[in-house]
Amino acid sequence: MTESPVPLDTAQSYCPPTAVQFSVFLSNKVGKMLDLTEIFDEASVSLCAISVHEASDHAVVRLITNDAKEARRTLKENNFPFSEHEVLVVELSEGHTLSKMCLFLLGAEINIAFAYPMMHNSSDDPAIAIAVDDPTLAGQILRRKGFQMLGECDLSY
Numbered sequence: 001m002t003e004s005p006v007p008l009d010t011a012q013s014y015c016p017p018t019a020v021q022f023s024v025f026l027s028n029k030v031g032k033m034l035d036l037t038e039i040f041d042e043a044s045v046s047l048c049a050i051s052v053h054e055a056s057d058h059a060v061v062r063l064i065t066n067d068a069k070e071a072r073r074t075l076k077e078n079n080f081p082f083s084e085h086e087v088l089v090v091e092l093s094e095g096h097t098l099s100k101m102c103l104f105l106l107g108a109e110i111n112i113a114f115a116y117p118m119m120h121n122s123s124d125d126p127a128i129a130i131a132v133d134d135p136t137l138a139g140q141i142l143r144r145k146g147f148q149m150l151g152e153c154d155l156s157y
Contacts, residue, residue, distance in 0.1 A: 020072075022063050072084070098128065120155060
């Protein structure tokens with residue numbers, strides 16, 4: 001009796017690590033950003049990326065933390081309205097540039113809805129958070145091209 005072969009880890013079956021992005025809705029008033037950032041300091045949650053999109057009467061603050069579960073609890077306890085979105089965190093390094101990442105995703109017709117830089121990760125290389133149509137396929141393509149993707153456990157402060 002022969003044993004069945006062990007399946008190989010292929011790029012096709014690869015599910016990339018992701019991070020949770022919180023989109024927090026704030027009224028556009030002096031001090032609201034301080035209120036938001038202080039609740040994370042008090043909860044010992046590190047902000048690893050932040051992007052602010054403002055309009056005349058409100059702002060949407062996109063942020064990634066090193067602890068999504070605790071960030072979610074903290075936002076709820078402090079009555080901050082928010083939504084969540086899964087994003088990829090892609091490390092950029094020599095030979096693995098932002099333009100090459102965009103080129104490879106374009107080749108697969110994967111749209112980048114938005115992107116912003118990470119402030120902190122476990123590596124010395126810069127990283128970027130991207131929201132794409134299909135995170136699994138994007139992760140498979142980028143992995144095949146040698147890009148390193150980070151998950152929440154790789155984010156530090």
